[in-house]
Amino acid sequence: MTHQIxxxxxxxxxTMVIVVASAPAAHAACDDHFPEQPWERxxxxxVLTVSAVGLGESQALRYSNEANTMMxxxxxxxxxxxxxxxxxxxxxxxxxxxxxxPPGQLLHAAxxxxxxxxxxxxxxxxxxxxxxxxxxxxxxxxNVAMEEGQTGYPEPLATTIGQWYLARVTDKLELHHSxxxxxxxxxxxxxxxxxxxxxxxxxxxxxxxxxxxxxxxPMSDFIAYAVRxxxxxxxxxxxxxxxxxxxxxxxxxxxxxxxxxRSSGNAWMIGLAIVIGSVALAVLVAWLxxxxxxxxxxxxxxxxxxEAKGSAIV
Numbered sequence: 001m002t003h004q005i006x007x008x009x010x011x012x013x014x015t016m017v018i019v020v021a022s023a024p025a026a027h028a029a030c031d032d033h034f035p036e037q038p039w040e041r042x043x044x045x046x047v048l049t050v051s052a053v054g055l056g057e058s059q060a061l062r063y064s065n066e067a068n069t070m071m072x073x074x075x076x077x078x079x080x081x082x083x084x085x086x087x088x089x090x091x092x093x094x095x096x097x098x099x100x101x102p103p104g105q106l107l108h109a110a111x112x113x114x115x116x117x118x119x120x121x122x123x124x125x126x127x128x129x130x131x132x133x134x135x136x137x138x139x140x141x142x143n144v145a146m147e148e149g150q151t152g153y154p155e156p157l158a159t160t161i162g163q164w165y166l167a168r169v170t171d172k173l174e175l176h177h178s179x180x181x182x183x184x185x186x187x188x189x190x191x192x193x194x195x196x197x198x199x200x201x202x203x204x205x206x207x208x209x210x211x212x213x214x215x216x217x218p219m220s221d222f223i224a225y226a227v228r229x230x231x232x233x234x235x236x237x238x239x240x241x242x243x244x245x246x247x248x249x250x251x252x253x254x255x256x257x258x259x260x261x262r263s264s265g266n267a268w269m270i271g272l273a274i275v276i277g278s279v280a281l282a283v284l285v286a287w288l289x290x291x292x293x294x295x296x297x298x299x300x301x302x303x304x305x306x307e308a309k310g311s312a313i314v
Contacts (some may be wrong), residue, residue, distance in 0.1 A: 029085035029117050034095050039087060047071050047081050048136075054090025055122060063088050063122070063132065070133045070169060074140045077232040084116045084139050086132070091123040100209050110209045111135050113142040113152070127212035130166040134215055137165040142204055144236055152203030154238050160199075161235060164223035166216060176218035183218075184254035196247045200240025225250040 030039040030051045039051040042060045048071050050064040067086050075081055089095060097107035109131055110119045118135040122128055141153040141161060152158075167173050226234050226246050237243070 029115070030087035030119075032115060033112060033117065033119070034087075037089065037093065037095070042088075043068075045071070046083070047075070048084050048086060050086045050088065052088045052090075054093035055088060059122070060088065063128065066129055066169070067132055067136065070136050070165070073165070073168070074137060077227075077235055078140060078144060081140055082116060082143055084118065084136065086136065087117065087119045088132075089119065089121055091121070093121075095119065095121075100207065105211075107209065108211050109135055110207060111139050111142075112207055113139060113204060114206050116143070124212060127215075130170045130172075130216065131212035133169040134162040134166045134210075134212075137162045138204070138208060141235075145204065145238065148236065148238055150203065150238060152205070154200035154240060155202040155204055156197070157199045157240070157243060158204050160217070160219050161223050163215065163217045164220040164227075167220040167224075170216075172216065173220070173224055176221045177224070179218040180221045181254055181258050184251065184258045196244035198240065199243040199247070200238065222247060222250055225253070 029049065030037070030053075037053045039053050042050045042052050043064045044050070045068060048068060050060075050067055052060040052063070055063070064086075071081070071084075095107045097105065100110060101107045106121070106123070107119070108121045108123065111117075112119075116139055118132075118139055120128065120132050120135055124131075138158060141158045145151065145153040153161075167176055226243070229249070230246070234246070
C-alpha cells in the first residue's frame with residue numbers, strides 16, 4: 001500500500017506542477033463561502049481543484065499533492081467522483097466561524113457538502129494530512145448517498161469511514177487494530193449482551209465542521225475489516241442492519257484473535273490476572289527501590305553527622 005501511494009503521489013505531483021504554470025490566480029468556489037480571502041488556485045485536475053491562501057508555494061504544492069493522492073484512493077474505492085474544491089488556509093489566516101464553530105473557537109475544518117467544497121486549516125501541521133483525507137472522504141460519501149437516492153450518507157457510519165481514510169494516509173491502521181484487539185480482550189469474551197452500534201441513526205449534515213485533534217479513532221479498524229471481507233463495494237451499502245451484522249462478525253474475530261483461539265470461558269480472567277499481577281509487581285519493585293534509596297540516603301547523612309561530630313571534638 002505504501003509503495004502504491006508513493007507511485008500515485010509522484011503522478012499527482014507531476015500533474016500539479018504542470019497545472020500551476022498555467023492556472024489563473026483566483027477561484028470562485030472558495031470565494032463562495034469566504035470571499036474576504038484572496039484565494040489563489042494551486043492546481044486543478046478533473047476531479048479536484050485546490051486553492052490556498054496564506055501558504056508558501058512549496059508548502060501549498062505539497063498539500064495539493066497529498067490531496068490528489070487521496071482522490072486517487074477514493075476513486076479506486078468508489079469509482080468516478082464529481083469535481084471537488086479544496087480550500088487550504090495558512091496558520092495566520094482566520095476564517096469567520098460565525099454560525100459554524102462554537103463561540104470563541106477557531107474554524108479548523110469544514111465541508112460544505114452541497115457545494116462540494118472543503119476548507120482545511122494548516123494551523124496544526126501534524127494533523128493536516130489526516131484532516132485533509134477525512135474531509136475529502138466525507139465529501140465523497142455525500143455524492144455516494146446522492147447516487148443511491150439519499151440526501152446524506154448514514155451517520156455515524158460516514159464519520160467512521162472518514163476516520164478509516166485518515167488512518168490509511170497516516171499509517172495508523174495497525175495501531176488501531178491493536179487498540180481494538182486489546183479492548184476486545186477486556187470486554188465480555190462471550191459477546192453476549194454487547195449490542196451493535198446504530199450505524200444509520202442519522203444522515204450527514206449539509207455542513208460538517210470538526211476539530212482535527214479529536215477526529216482520529218481506532219474504530220477505523222471496523223471499516224478496514226468490512227472492506228477486507230466484503231470488498232470496497234460495501235462502502236456503497238447504506239443499510240444499517242447489514243453494517244450491524246458486519247460489526248458482529250468483526251467483534252467475534254477480534255475476540256478470537258485476542259484470546260489466541262482459546263476457549264472464551266475463563267481465558268479472559270486468566271489474562272486479566274496476569275496483567276494485574278504484572279502491574280502490581282512493577283509497583284512493588286518501584287516501592288522497594290525507592291525505600292532502598294531513602295535508607296541509603298539516611299545512612300549517608302548519619303555517617304556525615306558522626307564525622308562532623310568527631311571533627312568538632314578533635
